[in-house]
Amino acid sequence: MKRYSAFAIAREALRYHTGWERAWTSPEPKRHYDVIIIGAGGHGLATAYYLGKNYGITNVAVLEKGWLGGGNTGRNTTIIRSNYLQDPSAAIYEKARALYEDLSQDLNYNLMFSPRGVMMLAQTHHEVRGYKRTAHANALQGVKTEWISPQRVKELVPIINIDGPRYPVLGALWQERGGTARHDAVAWGYARACSRMGMHIIQKCEVTGIRREGGKVAGVDTTKGPIDCNKLGLVVAGHSGVLAQMAGFRLPVESVALQALVSEPIKPCMDVVVMANTVHGYMSQSDKGEMVIGGGADGFNNYTQRGSFHHIEETVRALIETFPIISRLKMLRQWGGIVDMTGDRSPILSKTPVENIFINCGWGTGGFKSIPGSGWGFAQLMATGDSPLCRAFSLDRFKEGRFIDESVAAGVAH
């Protein structure tokens, strides 16, 4: 596979762009693979990539029932940050953020990583205390964040109304190297790199059953026939419960809809990501000029990728108070994704009751930012049976009472 470079663009310009290859191949499935990953979203593809890159395991298939990156990878608001309170969360999210820094070079694919800064507004006194605590915790964890004053908030985001009557801005938790990246490109870049290593990415191939022999995984049944494997990774976010049922165990996970929306494009007016967790809203401006807005999740089980309208109304109503400038903006599109919420709002990267089946799920509303770190840790777990990044996120933490309580950071907005 040819590398993308300035030279390649020049070369193709001279021959009417006839030499570009497909970014990844679409082979028919083989009868057997060493590792099968179910789910070709960001997390599944990143897992496959680091299995190959870090552990030399390339006899890998990534199965996808729809199309590549068509689930939550293509439905999020592309925010990347790692300003978490608890040590295990900070470790895996900061690993992910650090990998994002030079992932474009690593994958030879432009992810448009834009470390424009992420600002989490404190609009109540509880939040002021909470975020100051997070800033102190981050200092100990080696995650670079700082507490900034309302005046600094106003300097960074001139369109913000810092003395709103109901929710004045009292300060913010600021992560300078947080930001955004192009979500589709993350899936495409990993897919291309996996394909280059000889892995098979098989789209429109739905898993219909998981075969077990003597408490071990033997393979999967799919709409393209049975495929055997030595190890199986379930990386399917909202549909984790459905696959766990096929494998014969239950999960502490519930699937709910989370929505986002974008406005009509306007001139550049905000060059950082702003999150306002008190009012359940967050916003950034895309390169096209659209204001990208996300809000809270619905409260009931739902697999339809459609959310309730009143959540959008609540989000927009709240944001208008902090950003009066958007009050007359028209909204272009709205969509929903199915997020898998665990009891403590932290992910699960773990072995399962079935030997050689591993599960990576429960990222809930915060999966995109963690893709490289999740793939890195989960590949280590699948290849070696243990990973320091994943250890705290094991499935048995619920039974043992080792919760990673990030609901402050993860239950609301990402």
Added chain:
Amino acid sequence: MLILQCPYCGIDAEETELAPGGEAHLKRHGPGSSDEDFHDYLFARENPRGVHFERWRHANGCGKWFHAARDTATLEVFGTYPAQTTEPPKEIRDAITARRPGWRWREFS
């Protein structure tokens, strides 16, 4: 928009009147139960793609808890029934069977 009929006051309540309360018919395990049972009671959920039984509260209405049978893949509502029961009544199960032959949900199918 989701509309559920409150089985107590008979009002067709839309979503903003209601508060979701998660999976219904959980068997409550407490002191004396095994760790496994207690864990499952607290955390393990069916989370099916399809027929689902759940608890709702008519929060901005009569304030009472009730149960609903719903399809999580289509948002179709099969019916609602009072919460003073440990399993879905026969007419609800029949209504689901009529629409989803061969449905399964724990031991209730």
